[in-house]
């Protein structure tokens with residue numbers, strides 16, 4: 001119940017970020033107000049790209065042609081993901097090679113209202129505050145780590161930001177139409193880990209970016225922002241494609257860093273971990289663990305560390321995604337602790353994208369989740385309630401009746417709409433201040449495992 005107290009404190013203080021300054025978010029603000037001194041960092045700072053287009057023309061669709069315009073399958077998913085990666089390669093090589101890369105000029109957009117969470121240099125915010133090193137047992141990881149993430153929408157996805165946020169982002173339009181993405185919309189999200197090559201062999205040679213951050217489970221820095229390098233570990237790449245994926249309308253893919261992959265640069269070494277285009281609701285993986293999945297493909301050649309955190313029944317989930325969680329489950333009327341329980345997948349978690357969020361991201365019995373220490377109270381794996389998180393719904397059908405479905409987009413419902421609501425109505429949502437795994441982000445375990453306040 002300690003956590004419940006922490007939630008209450010958060011609600012009273014309206015805390016949405018973790019800047020050193022007392023930050024009030026603005027719709028199009030760039031950062032949390034902690035700016036690195038010039039003596040430490042003199043490069044460019046993050047600029048929010050928010051000139052969202054009203055309309056845009058979908059270009060070519062090489063990912064569809066790569067699979068002969070047929071539905072995506074376990075057998076052809078690899079070609080599909082490679083074609084998708086190829087399509088965005090020029091933009092992302094430029095970004096990786098060039099620190100002055102300008103998303104606005106290249107037609108990529110960011111979500112509003114997250115200024116108080118964004119660090120100043122790359123606009124990244126905490127994905128998960130503390131990944132236990134035992135999640136990656138055997139991978140050579142020496143310490144816990146935090147992840148920092150940034151989402152970018154391409155010019156076909158951009159109009160959805162315009163339709164919901166309008167010119168000013170003060171009064172969002174939330175309807176079943178405005179929340180939907182156009183065919184061929186592409187959304188990317190990249191995740192950096194604070195465990196660099198010196199603490200995690202798997203990150204040797206990875207792209208490193210300087211970030212100006214407080215939350216860092218690897219070093220235990222948490223009082224004031226400091227310049228820290230972080231390494232590009234995971235790169236999510238999703239596309240609206242109702243032709244290839246008629247059940248859900250989306251293909252979710254992710255690339256992970258593989259230090260041993262062939263190639264000339266870090267972009268070549270970002271290899272597919274897999275793809276999914278549905279949750280395989282017909283397979284109850286607790287009851288029938290060996291029944292094969294038909295809406296999920298995992299790349300057998302992906303690096304070992306990245307396959308340690310796959311989701312329920314080995315559905316796709318990446319090392320940044322919190323697909324495994326410490327859970328308390330009622331079994332035969334008795335509370336049972338399950339460590340690192342595979343309890344999610346990309347599309348299971350994103351399937352709860354609805355406003356307001358009646359269900360939590362994970363199959364927990366309540367929202368916000370009840371917890372004891374780090375353990376979240378969940379429905380029994382494979383139970384009918386649990387299966388609500390493992391359906392293959394179209395993006396305009398919400399998980400819970402009476403809410404507006406947000407076409408699998410989590411930044412809207414879990415991040416920016418909540419920040420907007422809290423800033424403009426003074427009515428913080430219950431989820432404010434939790435990281436994706438349900439942990440309060442202003443509670444922070446230092447590297448000795450001691451919980452400290454930020």
Ligand code: HEC
Nearest residue numbers: 151187189236252253254317318321345346349409410411
């Ligand atoms: C346990 C929950 C969870 C899982 C599993 C998960 N995500 Fe997410 N994802 C989120 C949340 C929350 C956000 C929004 C906040 C943020 O940016 O981190 C998000 C944001 C994203 C975004 C930015 C656009 C959007 O929808 O908001 C993409 C793209 C994305 N995730 C792809 C993936 C892919 C691909 C996987 C699987 C490999 C995955 N996610 C697994 C919770 C999850």
